[in-house]
Amino acid sequence: MESAAPTSPTILEMRSITKEFPGVKALENVNLTVRAGEIHSICGENGAGKSTLMKVLSGVYPYGTYDGQVIYQGSEVRFNNIKQSEHAGIVIIHQELALVPLLSITENIFMGNEPTKFGSIDWVEAKVRAKELLARVGLDEDPDTLIKNIGVGKQQLVEIAKALNKSVKLLILDEPTAALNESDSQHLLDLLRGLKGRGITSIMISHKLNEIEEISDSITILRDGKTIETLDVEHDGVDEDRIIRGMVGRALDNRFPERNPHIGEVFFEVKNWNVRHPLIAERKVVKNSSFVVRRGEVVGFAGLMGAGRTELAMSIFGRAYGIYESGTIYKDGKEVRLRTVQDAIDHGLAYVSEDRKALGLNLLDDIKRSTVAAKLRKISNRFGTVDKAQEYTISDKYRTSLRIKTPSVDEGVNKLSGGNQQKVVLAKWMFTDPDLLILDEPTRGIDVGAKTEIYGIIRDLAASGKGVILISSELPELLGVSDRIYTIFEGQITNDLPVSEADPETLMRSMTSAPTHTSNKKAAIR
């Protein structure tokens, strides 16, 4: 593979970029230098700041909302919106494709950029150019085909064609192959190489380390919103292990509560669980997964975004996600069928969603009503009348014990900070008195102090004999709180490690590659 000569000019330099959100520093003095004509990859764990950095670059976060300088083609640029950055030749292709499914390929390629003749759209010209562009990305489709009728891989190519139409100089791809299968991914990578041959610079964000290693000229690693290092693939002899070390190599600090587990016998077991995608029936999201949870145990689930962790958890929680295909659940040795969320709650399951605002809370409601929302029957009589005095005293008890910072439980949950909202969600599920709590990214988007408190709550729950499943993208968190960790890759459980045997590198390896034969067997046997 030929690489751009180290002497080739710099096309982009981002100098000490700092971007703050209320309470969180998403980027801190990040530097990024990209040479013209190279493929530059950006690696980092979920939440390391990769997408935020690209949003700064493309003007999604306008000039003035961040600190630092962006030097593009030799001069400082100050983009106020995407339109301006696109005009300069910087095009970003997002993880969630920005195509309109019910419009044709041509209409999508020229959206917002329509060729006109006497003020009306020149469809003949558009179609001719669309054909050319499709040929350049190697897509053999009728330009009149509707987007919804072509696969995700081809949609990705349409996005690139759309970018080429804007005479792109710097192409940014955010997880371009996340939703693609092996051959589509390979095609896309070949295309990127072809574009490089024509002088187009690419920045690629990806979790698939083998692809990064294969295609990149340089790699910049971000961690916790900071630049860790930039590697030159050819000179530094980069391999996957080297990248992993950069991504996770941080010291674990003492923000985790002391572990003193009293682990009992297995009380919850899932066997050969298979789930299909709710819309794309041929896509299997969870494949033959089996796992167990013991009383008093915190079981971690590690996996990168899109690996199927949330899908696994939600499909177990009363089939709240996807189309159930096969698999059995045993609780206390007996098979249980959880067909609805109500069934799952009745059988002592609780699920704290990763998306607190969209799935966890009714933001129009107040704290007391939110606290009791998942088990109103517990405080109502047989006519369905809710005991408001109990509602108040119970929610006030949780306010004190979980230290929810609010003057009163009469306040609306929308007035709480993220950490305190999360505590309300935890209270809501603790109120259902579950045996098994599934916590999906319980510390996402909340500050360090509240995180520590939530770790404490998790340990307390386990100490009281409940089983806890902790899904998290943060490896230190998993290693700090869990007793045992499963890894998931592409819908399969790839490893099962007691925390004493787990370290970030081992986990990352199992999270980014298909299971080896032995570990697969091991997971199946347990």
Place this chain on the structure above:
Amino acid sequence: MTDVTTKKKTGGFRDLRLIFGGSQSSARQFGILGALIVIIVYYQIVTGGKTLNPSNLINIVNGNSYVLILAIGMVMVIVAGHIDLSVGSVAAFVGIIVAQSMYVWHLPWPLAMILGLVVGALVGAWQGWWVAYVGVPAFIVTLAGMLFFRGANQFVGNSTSIPVPQEFKFIGGGYIPDFGPDFGFSNPTLILGALVAVAIVWQEFRARRIQRVMGAEVAPVWVLVVKLALLLGVVTLATILFASGRVGTSYPIAGIILGVLVLVYSYITNNTIIGRHIYAVGGNWRAAELSGVNIRRVNFFVMWNMSVIASLAGMMWIARSVASGPGDGVGWELDAIAAVFIGGAAVSGGIGTIVGSIVGGLVIAVLNNGLQLTSAGADVVQMVKGLVLLLAVGIDVYSKRQGRPSIIGLLTQRRKGPFDDTPAALQDAKTPTPAGGAQDTVRPQDLTPEG
């Protein structure tokens, strides 16, 4: 934790707000209630006292009860995130069947009423099934229902009017018969007023007792006194006015039906599981689903309930006009929807109260009446109604976008403290999504500082 978290400061405007219940949504009702009082006072002056004249008041109650009753059902539909355009047609359809059953089949009126409610329940089950179990948007289902049941009314009645017997008239335009010694007032109305007054006092003291048991904040005594004085004053005034009407009249029976329904449905929405679930589904149906709420059942219930209420409204209407005709109920759905939105319900669902909607409906009713008393034509009445709706919702939307509850809410805002609303400086930044765009639609009220 500091002391501030356990104690709320009280005093001044904030206590004033406690008179009206204290929470944010009550503040909005308070605003529309203020508008209602202003309108009443205005027309009382402009018409030279004709507005608060006993027979005019009785007229307002009799002439608007059916729309206010529809608003009760409609607010639940709208809170759950739907809409019902079919209520006018359903009311007309049930009306013609009830009229037919009494006039042609000679059914006694109690049986005819039961028949009407059963028909309403069947219609509601039909529409609820399409909305909740098939998943067709309520707008479409009820638009279809609006067309279908309008046609069905004309089909059953051959596009003509069918009279109803005199004894049926009481539910729409009837009065409680007078009894006892003659003081120049309607005795039943006086008794009714006294009962309401006792109930109000009892309810206030009960609420305080419960608050004290819970260890919650209890409003100071002067708030209680002022509140009771205000409420009892209004009740006394209304009682005397309604009791001093023409001989043979009293507080209308239609108004009693309305009052009972307001009480029952307020209780359902505030105190029962199904009521909670309606707000949960409207506020965030995905979160509700993941909390074990059976969304389909909730959607079915609100649509079904709306049609049952529409059937009652239809019967009250034919009772009042002593006949059922092909033009009954035209435009009722829009009056009911307007009442609900003027009463503070959110277009996107999740917010709205029965009492607020009734007040909203009364605003329209009193405006209507005032315009008629000042001999404005039906054209002007329509135009004013339209503007009032736009203005009420417009003010609400605007103040919400500014991050303030409402103009009235501003006046009664709590003084700045450690847990006050998000500082304005933080409001233009989105909540961070470190893992990349999981929460990309953030409504203004969702913005919270982290930590």
